[in-house]
Amino acid sequence: MAEEIGKAKKVRSVAVVRGKTEGHERVRPIEVIWGDTNTTTIHREWGCLLKVDPSRVFFTPRLSYERMRVAKLVRDGETVLNAFAGVGAFSILISKLHPSTKILSVDSNPCAFEFMLENRRLNKCWGVVPVLSDAFDVMKSFSDRFDRVLLPLPELSLKALPYAVRCVKNGGVIHFYGTACRKKGLPQASDLWNDIKEAVEGEARVDLKILNFRKVRAVNRGIYHVVYDLVVKKQYQNQNATSTSK
Ligand SMILES: C[S@@+](CC[C@H](N)C(=O)[O-])C[C@H]1O[C@@H](n2cnc3c(N)ncnc32)[C@H](O)[C@@H]1O
Structure with missing residues (x-):
């Protein structure tokens, strides 16, 4: 299932959220269930590039x-x-x-x-x-x-x-x-x-x-x-x- 989603969406990894956003750092526990375990990615917004790793930062x-x-x-x-x-x-x-x-x-x-x-x-x-x-x-x-x-x-x-x-x-x-x-x-x-x-x-x-x-x-x-x-x-x-x- 995860593999199908990954291939259909043409993404590198598929991850699921495994708990609530925690502590003052506001990081959510996530688990990679298919693909590359490196969860660092670049998000594009309003012409800006934002490098993030949702497993380590909000x-x-x-x-x-x-x-x-x-x-x-x-x-x-x-x-x-x-x-x-x-x-x-x-x-x-x-x-x-x-x-x-x-x-x-x-x-x-x-x-x-x-x-x-x-x-x-x-x-x-x-x-x-x-x-x-x-x-x-x-x-x-x-x-x-x-x-x-x-x-x-x-x-x-x-x-x-x-x-x-x-x-x-x-x-x-x-x-x-x-x-x-x-x-x-x-x-x-x-x-x-x-x-x-x-x-x-x-x-x-x-x-x-x-x-x-x-x-x-x-x-x-x-x-x-x-x-x-x-x-x-x-x-x-x-x-x-x-x-x-x-
Ligand atoms: C909700 S996030 C900020 C989101 C950000 N404004 C954005 O648009 O992506 C809150 C951030 O505050 C930081 N933080 C928590 N307590 C802090 C403190 N006492 N001093 C400085 N930063 C703190 C966390 O590490 C976290 O990155």
Whole structure:
């Protein structure tokens, strides 16, 4: 059966998923049931080449539309932080569309980092700056630095949000990915929006405005991965600007 599928689809290997996506690295256990056991491949998306090995790194083509949506929002010359960058799929596309943009792209999985380096080279996207590190350590070392911060890891976004708020500039945007239940009412009425507000409660004089909201993909019955595009207003900076200009 596996061989028939492989030959009909003209693919090198046929693999089955053997369990759930696990841990913060979001890797799914897969087993090759026919063909070449080397599961490294090149995925083509929006004119970009993305080298991935689904047995060692997270990757899904289902985020393709979302990657283009975000990339189109970026303006030339922005400084962007992609906190959970994986193999660099968001970062590579942003850099392709906006070569003058710098995208600091952090991942703690050494395999994802290696693929990100390779994808930067394959696509000649020199604006992508791959960093092998814990994103929290990187975010802690910046304040008011980025025009845009991506948090594409729903399992850690709430924890990362206060750090992202500190390192984004006044008026900058955070793309916050989370999990929400349709029944609870979206976007403002959702439990997630309450959790977002609670997560930044400790950040004095910071206000979040929803610029955009969308369901990214269904992950279970009635459960969605969603994204909030949040504009960060830092009131203390406005006051300083006002008092200086008087
Ligand atoms: C859902 S994947 C990112 C997907 C990616 N944005 C894409 O479009 O392919 C989340 C990534 O975050 C990384 N990660 C998990 N915890 C991290 C941490 N504390 N610091 C940096 N990266 C982390 C994982 O290794 C994984 O590659």
